[in-house]
Amino acid sequence: MNQVGVKTVLFHGPSGCGKDTQVELLVKDYEFQNIGTGEMIRKLFSEGDENAILATEYTTEGKFVPNEIIYKEMFPKWLERYDNSKNWAFVSVVREVGQIELLDKLLEEKGRKLDLFIHFTLKPEVAVERMSTRKYCPECAATFHPKFKPEQTEGFCTECNAKLVQRDDDKPEKIRKRLEEYARTIDPILEVYKKRGVLIEVDAAPSIEEIHKKVVEVLGLKNQ
Ligand SMILES: [Zn+2]
Numbered sequence: 001m002n003q004v005g006v007k008t009v010l011f012h013g014p015s016g017c018g019k020d021t022q023v024e025l026l027v028k029d030y031e032f033q034n035i036g037t038g039e040m041i042r043k044l045f046s047e048g049d050e051n052a053i054l055a056t057e058y059t060t061e062g063k064f065v066p067n068e069i070i071y072k073e074m075f076p077k078w079l080e081r082y083d084n085s086k087n088w089a090f091v092s093v094v095r096e097v098g099q100i101e102l103l104d105k106l107l108e109e110k111g112r113k114l115d116l117f118i119h120f121t122l123k124p125e126v127a128v129e130r131m132s133t134r135k136y137c138p139e140c141a142a143t144f145h146p147k148f149k150p151e152q153t154e155g156f157c158t159e160c161n162a163k164l165v166q167r168d169d170d171k172p173e174k175i176r177k178r179l180e181e182y183a184r185t186i187d188p189i190l191e192v193y194k195k196r197g198v199l200i201e202v203d204a205a206p207s208i209e210e211i212h213k214k215v216v217e218v219l220g221l222k223n224q
Contacts, residue, residue: 013120
């Protein structure tokens with residue numbers, strides 16, 4: 001069981017749905033800690049962690065990193081860096097059905113359990129419109145969008161000042177293909193959480209503020 005008032009939430013959604021932006025708002029306004037495997041791999045890699053180096057080899061080749069490396073070796077150690085008395089937001093950490101149980105176990109070891117799975121949904125045409133104009137930071141992986149999240153100085157990362165680039169991945173054809181692949185992999189995962197009664201789907205088409213309001217509402221957070 002979670003401590004009173006402490007939330008454990010899993011966020012997923014296709015790329016371009018704005019999940020990272022939403023989680024950042026929860027970090028800012030509701031003291032959530034943002035926990036993701038992408039950052040884990042990057043940070044541990046920079047520290048010379050053996051498993052992170054191995055995991056990076058897999059991701060560079062576009063391969064799925066085995067659960068042995070991510071869930072059994074890296075994640076338990078990584079979670080020690082977070083404050084267990086705070087709200088936790090996990091972003092896209094369950095990529096296949098087999099990882100559900102592994103996440104359950106990790107949370108249990110921390111004396112927590114998953115309260116909600118918030119799934120952001122996005123229609124393909126909306127996703128294409130959003131992603132084909134976004135920019136990406138090759139240094140810290142931040143993304144910017146002229147309409148939804150503009151950088152402070154045009155063309156340069158607001159976080160680390162590196163020059164922003166457009167990813168080859170953000171071309172319409174590739175976006176559509178990625179969405180199809182996403183739906184194929186996420187559907188069986190959604191089924192499991194739906195049966196548990198913790199799945200909430202949130203339409204990611206409205207503005208950042210509107211979606212944030214919805215997220216705050218479904219999480220039962222008080223306005224501060
Ligand atoms: Zn950056």
